[in-house]
Amino acid sequence: MTSRRQTAAAPAEALANETERVAAAQRGDSVAFNQLVIAHQELAFNVALRLVGDADSAADVTQDAFLSAYRHLDQFKGGSFRSWLLRIVTNASYDVLRGRRHKTRQSLDEMIEESSFDVPDSGELPETVTLRHEFLEKLQVGLATLPVDQRAVLVLYDIHGLSYEEIGVALETTLGTVKSRLNRARSRLRDYLMQHPELWKP
């Protein structure tokens, strides 16, 4: 499994590179913007995936988010581009979830069937893959039981390794709120996992 923690500490030169790209994109350089897309699309898509639960919706959210980011690039006033982008992604995800609330039968069962965890072909034993597949599906269901603002913090911090500050920008809230949401989200997910002891040994 790849460690996503490495995305947290971006080298200074990569940041400078990104600042240049953002500046170029703001001048209308679509090539530079697409370089930003390529650099961030995996993160954006996976955040959306953990928030909305299925890959198709997450892909739609991601595409919409990048389009929106491009159109509103002039509103980016510096700071972490990643955070700014993730704000758009989380808001777009919230929109999808809000729309879904009306259609109640886009349910958890359906989300499980749609299987947001495609296990990459890693040459592992089939049983192992199946086990992990099931584990991840159930974990996703557990994530779906969290209130969306708590889930967002959990996804950004524990799954993607963003800092409190970045999350604060992305979710437009204070560091204190980020910490307390993270605390509550973890406790809540822990409680869910306690009810599903089979998940503890993936």
Next chain:
Amino acid sequence: MSERTSVDGAEHVHDLLSEYLNGDLPDAERQVIQQHLDACARCRRDYESLRLTVNLLRQIPLHAVPRSFAIAALEPRQSWRLTWLRLSTSALAAVFVALLALRLVLPSAIQPAASTAATGESRVQSQAASASNAQPAAAAPTAAPAAPPMQAAAAAAAPAPRAAQAAATAAPAAQVIRSAAAQPAPGATPTPASGAGVAPLAAASRAAPPGGTVSPPAVVSAAQQAAPVTAPKPALQTDAATAHRTAVSTLPPSTVPPRPATTRRVSTRLPPAPSAPDWYTPLLAAVGVLLAVSLGALVWVSRRR
């Protein structure tokens, strides 16, 4: 803080376990919690389950991106501009290269064209001369002011298309050359203007001997009369031509029956002019300048994007 995290305040420790887990508590608080965890089994269990939960989350693999989310065909506003710039630049480049090729690769194609242009001009002038030697010389000055400018322009432009047609062996460039060649002709060009004073003289003297009806002094006077008028204004050269054309048409056909035909034949047999055609250099320069401007604009627009 230390009161909150004292042994009896297990609930408060619970609140701080998440931050403790993240390792971002100050040393003092961390030590207090550490001591509490050592002492309190319940909090230790809490902490352990939290740690496992976070570990599980960290093990979630990244899902492969189903497709690239790069944005294609951005900014229709600028893209049509860019498309037009690209089209015009390549068209201009093609014309430019065709012109150069014409000069360098096919000098033979350009030389006949040059001679045609030259003879076309001299034909008009010789016609003028032939008319003036039949009719009294006074006919030219009176008719000249009456000549409409449009007609004059057309007359001046007339040789140019022919030259272009002859020169334009390269098919794609033909249309551009023709239209471009027609342009410089009316404004006509310092070269013909300055030579205009001399050309009628030569043409007249050349046309005169076969005619033979008028004495040499008369021919000279006709040419001299034409020359001063023509010299200051380039357009007058053609004014004279149209004037003489009208003069010819007013002539009784019996007076000079075969004359126009013979002069025309003679004039086409004139030796080709030694210099490059008049339209070539200005046209090449014009296309070159346009090409440079277009290229510059293209670079500027694509750099802005």
